[in-house]
Amino acid sequence: MKVAKFGGSSVADASMIQKVAQIILDDKDRKFIIVSAPGKRNDSDIKVTDLLVELGEKHAANESVDTIKAKIVERFQTMIHNLSLSSAIVDDISESIDQVLMNPSIKDHRLDSLKAMGEDSLAKILSAYLQSLGEEATYINPRDAGIIVSDEPGNAQVLDESYEKIYRLREHKGIMIIPGFFGFTKDQKLMTFPRGGSDITGAIIAAGVKADLYENFTDVDSVYCVNPNIVENPKEISELTYKEMRELSYAGFSVFQDEALIPAFKAKIPVCIKNTHNPDKEGTMIVSERTEPSSGTVVGIASDRGFLSLYVSKYLMNREIGFGKNLLQILVDEGISFEHAPSGIDDMSVIIREENFPKAKEEKVMKRIQEELEVDMVTVERDLAMIMLVGEGMNSTYGVASQSTQAFANAGVNIEMINQGSSEVSVMFGIKEERLEESVQSLYQVFFEK
Amino acid sequence: MKVAKFGGSSVADASMIQKVAQIILDDKDRKFIIVSAPGKRNDSDIKVTDLLVELGEKHAANESVDTIKAKIVERFQTMIHNLSLSSAIVDDISESIDQVLMNPSIKDHRLDSLKAMGEDSLAKILSAYLQSLGEEATYINPRDAGIIVSDEPGNAQVLDESYEKIYRLREHKGIMIIPGFFGFTKDQKLMTFPRGGSDITGAIIAAGVKADLYENFTDVDSVYCVNPNIVENPKEISELTYKEMRELSYAGFSVFQDEALIPAFKAKIPVCIKNTHNPDKEGTMIVSERTEPSSGTVVGIASDRGFLSLYVSKYLMNREIGFGKNLLQILVDEGISFEHAPSGIDDMSVIIREENFPKAKEEKVMKRIQEELEVDMVTVERDLAMIMLVGEGMNSTYGVASQSTQAFANAGVNIEMINQGSSEVSVMFGIKEERLEESVQSLYQVFFEK
Known part of the structure; x- marks a missing residue:
């Protein structure tokens, strides 16, 4: 049983989503899928999450949100169109945005609900697309998945009681698509995680369902042994221990926030860093103990x-x-x-x-x-x-x-x-x-x- | 104006005392002389201070002290005889020991008074010897010198008020011989310093009289750059800063206790480590700042x-x-x-x-x-x-x-x-x-x- 998480650049447009679907279907063990919000399609593009933040700021400042909202909706519309999915999904997204903007009860943490819409919409799209391919796929809201968090807007921490509920997801049939980046407090407030939010969701689900592997799909083939901005084409690392990863992440390694993986590390779930563009490459395994005894060299x-x-x-x-x-x-x-x-x-x-x-x-x-x-x-x-x-x-x-x-x-x-x-x-x-x-x-x- | 301190091995017997006298007379600036108690004359010998400690222990245990006292007296007697000094000095030493043993008022710190007798007797002998050579030399008791200390038997600390009184010694004519290792509390109790006691006295006097130099005579030509028990005939260090000396002393350099020199360091008096057996050798200078700009190398x-x-x-x-x-x-x-x-x-x-x-x-x-x-x-x-x-x-x-x-x-x-x-x-x-x-x-x- 594997948990696979796809980062923003892996779900930036329809063709990427098709690639992701292929990766999911290539391995029957990939049962739990966590997605980020659509990232940049090119250097001058803007991430959907950044658009949503801008929308929230304009709304808070009582400025008109029409243009920015249209941009967001259009981004999803293109995606849905290119995936030949029902445009009802677009209407649903547009309506959800309006509901969040209008809901007076979430005034003090409205930004969390807005920011989460990128991931949430994408999870719905991916599951609809997999269904359109005839697969048994279900969108699962983090609330239904069991991700219970602390009441800290933008900086939620998972609560331990989540894991028991998440474990029950194992019984669920077919592929589950879960939006990353957020959970719900005990009194049902939506709260987002700090930086590396989708990685956190993936790690929580992996720990909760006691996955055999947590695959973290990103846009690099593996973790490099040195910052590629300093050394050209550096060597790739095939296996790292958690401890090594933590020390590497500490000082300048930016593949992901090492602390995002803490729930997986604590549950001793091995993590694999893989490239969505090159899924056959082995990637980098992060393990609690090295399969071969430590070579004692610099990794x-x-x-x-x-x-x-x-x-x-x-x-x-x-x-x-x-x-x-x-x-x-x-x-x-x-x-x-x-x-x-x-x-x-x-x-x-x-x-x-x-x-x-x-x-x-x-x-x-x-x-x-x-x-x-x-x-x-x-x-x-x-x-x-x-x-x-x-x-x-x-x-x-x-x-x-x-x-x-x-x-x-x-x-x-x-x-x-x-x-x-x-x-x-x-x-x-x-x-x-x-x-x-x-x-x-x-x-x-x-x-x-x- | 120089302060010269002679360690135990430098005053172990009459011939050494003659050597020390010669060194003192070779340089008219050597006005303040601090002496230790006689050390070992050979490997199987016992230091006078150790004999005095044994005497004190036997006395405290109500055992007979006759044999051990005879040993101590004999040691000084031989010395005095070989220096052709009056045997009245020996009688004086013997009497002083008896007085210390009998005095009920010093019961709780009797050992301090006993231990101090080695230095005290030697200072008297050296000044008598210099006088016998026709020199103007005076034995100065630490009380008269102005060394006022805290009431901590065996671990006395000098009090700052000492320095003003010590400064007045500059007015004194001729050579002053001051026993090392002890001082007196405000209520006139004799207290000994911790380890490196005579070095401490020398450093206090050097600081008090604002000496140009504190010469520390011992039995090595200089401070070596490495432990001579580990490396044979290691290079000698000609100049060290206080900071360097302190770090060297910290870990295994045993020429002296670096903390013994603190009073001199604080007053920025340069210290010179010299060899009584080889007084013409330059020795090692310990200074607050290097005369030549730091070479930046390992010393x-x-x-x-x-x-x-x-x-x-x-x-x-x-x-x-x-x-x-x-x-x-x-x-x-x-x-x-x-x-x-x-x-x-x-x-x-x-x-x-x-x-x-x-x-x-x-x-x-x-x-x-x-x-x-x-x-x-x-x-x-x-x-x-x-x-x-x-x-x-x-x-x-x-x-x-x-x-x-x-x-x-x-x-x-x-x-x-x-x-x-x-x-x-x-x-x-x-x-x-x-x-x-x-x-x-x-x-x-x-x-x-x-």
Whole structure:
């Protein structure tokens, strides 16, 4: 039993939907289908969800919504026409939009209902299309599927009680098409998930029905071992562990939001990243444990910009029980979450994402550290990039440290920071942001082009 | 104006005292002389301070002290005889011991008074010897010198008010001989300093009189760039900064307790480590700032055994504001001071000296971490060694990272942990204890035998 999720670019138009239908029918195990809203058909196109957000904003501002609504309806009309489906579906979509706009009871979370219409409409279209092919296919509303969520507009979290109900979907005959991106609160309010919403729905359904596999169809053949914007045609990764995926996603891997997959990870459902345009390619498997024992090599290089280092120095710091804790407490007080906090004898650095420590907070935090902790020095270095080498067991492989530092030396890049050993899955390097590309390229050469 | 301190091996017998006198007279600036108690004359010898401790223990246990007291007196007698000094000094020492043993008012800190007798007697002998040579030399009791300390037997801390009084010693004529290792509380109780006691006295006097130089005479020509028990005939360091010295002392450099020098460091008095047996050698200068701009190279390799790593892993740890702080709070609660705490995304390691985290505490701490922080995994890895490369500016020198990791690779040693960038003065490596020697040797080869 498989759960397959198709992303926005996989359902952007009628021809894509035909492709998706073919993929579904190619494997009888593909029983649960989750769809996103139609994405861009070309670079200058606009995603349906973005159109719906615009519609909502205009409506909230009491502006006319006629033009934007027409655009949305037209987009679905073309699709339905090209799929030779009944135009009653279009009328239904148009009416639903009006109902959402008019319903006074959803005023405080109207945007959620609007945003969800892309996915919801597409699920209806796909199931109608499969039916038109003579298949037993059913549109299932997330409410009927059993996706119960917290009352947090735009940031809903699935509730554990969902899973028992979802499990009962296994009894349902034929193919089920479920719109991604949203669920319902206990008192029936529609709420959307945060970023990566359709991935979340897929992961929830996969966990709930205890699927053998969660296939995540997107527009790349697989997860690459390095950011393809930095290295051309990088190697593909055939198998990753959850832990590795999480570390890779953390710093700049954008195939999907790793946290979207948490429900699947927690239920130990293997995930497969596949390409809708190239469904025969094996893709990348994400598993809880490697099928072959860990090779102990580097599986990927993740990198991201936008970090800063808060450096604190105090003579005899290491004699002061509680110093580290007190420093972190100040950050907690100020609502600043940090990434890493390596410490020396009389020094401590805290690595923070720039977005979490805006310049506006700097003066106050520096002053508090200076005065409350009586430090000798506190400085902030911005414009740092972090690079992570990822691979389970890699740290116990002799030579990874020397190979990686050699790669930086080859590129003439000075390493500001190394943090190895605190994670079993990764080694972190900090460098100046402007040297990111050449560093990653050099690491790629050393670890993947041997 | 210089302060010169002579360690135990420098004043072990009459011939050494003659050497010390010669050194003092060779430089008219050597006005303030601090002495330790006589150390070992050979490997099977016993330090006078250890004899005094034994005496104190026997006395406290109501055992006979005659034999041990005779041993101590004999030691000074031989010395005095060989220096052709009046035997009245011996009688004086013998009497002083009796007085300390009999005095009921010092019952709760009698050991301090006993331990201090080695230094005190030696200072009297040295000043008598200098006088016998026709020099203007005076024994100055720490009370008269102005060393006022806290009331902590065996662990006295100097009080800031001391320095004003000590400064007045500058007016005193001739050479002043001050016994190291002890001071007096405000209510005139004799208290000894913690480990490195004579070094502390020297540093206090140097800071108090605002000396141009604090010469620390010991039995090595200089500070070596690596532990001479690991590398034979290692290179000598001619100049070190305080910061470098502190990091070197931290992990296994045993020339002296770096914290003993704190008073001198705080007053920015340069310190020179010299050899009593070879006083013409330049020795090692320890300065607050390098005379030549930092070369940015490695000045020393420190290493020490007996560390452990407490590893904690929790899925989504980095989303949890305050996790790091909460973990360290548990350690603070349990009175465990830690050395470094590098963290990953979902992992955090805390490096602790084994002596600070005895096995007896392990179960409780692990349980608290498990239950209060709801972690996925918490483990302890013992038998680790830490190696530190030390050198100001080294971190910004391109290639140090690759050279050092290559050195480990050359030795076939896997690096468990790297912490670079949190200190501006050092890079820390963690390895398995049993691979310490070959790692240090390989690093020495790479950085000092090029």
